[in-house]
Amino acid sequence: MAVNLLPPNPAELVSVPGIKVGSAPAGIKKWTRDDVLLIELAPGSRAAGVFTQNAFAAAPVQVCRQHLQAGNSIRALVVNAGNANCGTGAQGLQAAQASCRAVAELMGCKAQEVLPFSTGVILEHLPVEKIVAALPVAQANLSDTPQAWANAAAAIMTTDTIAKARSTQLVVDGVTVSVTGIAKGVGMLEPNMATMLAYLATDANISAALLPQLVKEVADASFNRVTVDGDTSTNDSFVLITSAQAAHPEINVTTDPRYAALKAALTDVAADLAQRIARDGEGATKFLTIQVTGAASVEEAHQVGKGIANSPLVKTALFASDPNLGRVLMAVGNALPSLDTQKTNVWFGDVLVVENGGRAASYTEADGQRVLAPAEISMRVDLGRGTEHTTVWTCDFSYDYVKINAEYRT
Template identity: 60%
Template sequence: MAVNLQAPDPAALHAVAGVRIGVAEAGIRKAGRRDLTLLAFDPGTRVAGVFTRNRFCAAPVQVCREHLGEARCAEVRALVVNTGCANAGTGAQGLADARASCEAVARLMGVSARQVLPFSTGVILEPLPLQRLRDGLPRALADLREQAWADAAAAIMTTDTVPKAASERVLIDGVAVHVTGIAKGAGMIRPDMATMLGFIATDAAVAPALLAQLVREVADGSFNCVTVDGDTSTNDSLVVAATGACGLPEIADAASPQARALRAALLGVAQRLAQAIVRDGEGATKFITIEVQGARSVAEARRVGYAVAHSPLVKTAFFASDPNLGRILAAVGYAGVDDLDVDGVELFLDEVHVATRGGRHPDYREADGQRVMAKPEILVRIVLGRGEHAATLWTCDLSHDYVSINADYRS
């Protein structure tokens, strides 16, 4: 049950010149479900990516890193994405299968296998049904078209209940530049770089070093600010493709007005996708924004915010609309800020001032807290009173359905 989230309107998703998308049913996940997606790029398209820091990373993540090189940016002609099998925990055979999927795409498209990036999502510790993937590729290739972002958003879903896509159009030097992206994820979400899977494309031309910088900055300001359950996936991947087809000169200077405008558009799309993942969190009934202010550093603010966002006690209280708000203060207290002066901490729920100077605010009434917690969208604001830095995170509650969804995931 997604929180104030609807399927994207295909007409609102801008085509990105230089990108064509095809989807197919390959039988990797289940019959009657499209589970194979191919994104084909025009020659000269540059792709940069960031990936999971989970040491048990999936085979496709390892191959993507190889193909993008140390710069994490290269000329890429295609992305191949399957759902239903994560190809993680599959050893040497998994690596061979990931490489073979790139080779199969390359043969059909007449490009180098190193110009293809593979992505997988689904059950861990299961071998990739490579032949099914190969058999589905010609159908995905035959389906290639510019206006297929909504179809692709649906095809990459696993436990998601709503496809996730976002799009922006920005004028740069009088030229229309388009940014469109899709993502999937609803559980196993506490990205340490990006989300489960995220793909964003723009028709701007971007220098390799700047594109690699932008994808890191975009991930840090969006997908690295969300959590559903605190679990970092083996397959987390975010890539940004720049086709250069809009006709503008290449953007290379990070401080230029052109780079700032593109960065804002990329970040806007990424934040909408990241928040959609939280709104569609497995079993979620509440969308919660956590703002931590008055910290000595952004890292400190995030540490406090994640302590609150990850707490099962806090998350279950939100599910029950139970203003047992001492749980939030307890999470702040164990967040690892050793010299925290609790007398300087202030806690707010929306506009309700809950705690001050280490204790309950004299004007706080439990009925006010319950009124806020009954809402589908809630703001938690924590003021540490020890600095000028802040961070904003997004999370959801923890419900009975989360347990049921994950208990039944493979059945």
């Protein structure tokens, strides 16, 4: 059901010096695929992350926060699919810590240098012994090849239908720097800080002190702009890791033009992954890009974009390719009650559909149907009250969304 989305092509991915990935089948659910991923970081690597704001933050999220806040060096990440280790209390924390200890023992580092991640069913205890048993195989598979990254992307999937990975490269001080990212997540998905699980790996030499800000800025311009169903998961985690092995002088201030260049490259990859998430949204048959312009602030632009993207009425109309202008106006008006509606203009694709808050004189139903027919659709709302803007990505609400969520125990 994914919209214009292909599995990762190893020929389009790049290795990231100093970072290796390896996966293995732990049998956490009744499947035979790989479901545990190990990411090994060379000594001197740095990491920062952003996590769900949900009060029921899962045990691994709590452990990640501790390990990152303590200022530890980070040497490995361990991820499992099939069980979220959420709502599992003290036992859940112990399980997450046990997986860190097992990785540390294998890799010869400290447990606090390992970040754990889980995704899958909530409120069931993590079968940590299965993960521990699978780790030696994952370690044996550790590799920095593009194929290993494609395998890694597949190992973290839950209801995803297609694995999601993306690479880019940039040149910093004449040195080629690599960026490769993987992500998963197609439902319970309106990342508030980050998507369900996403990892960006690079070898850029950037100071550890700048990483927390960089990861937040990249998240705001990518994963925080995508929504499938407005439900923020308990396990959302987005982590940026760098081996810092690229042979250019360290980037250590945000005013450095190289910081902006690196951020742009990371954002390119992250935004592409975020869009892949909406393209593979549960039951998705349409991919919608919503631009909000003419806003007084980025925040209100975001509010309006998310308001449209999360409206069940807009999403079901989209599924039907129905140019239902009224529902879009309803969603805009709900998101921003103070709006002067007479200054509001809306375009579907290149067609002006709403002008000064009413149906555009030039608009015809045939034009509306024409632009909504494709699987890939864009919409622009101009609020007429400022110069700020944003872009939000989402998918439609189909029978299959209901089917998937009425049948799958998340």
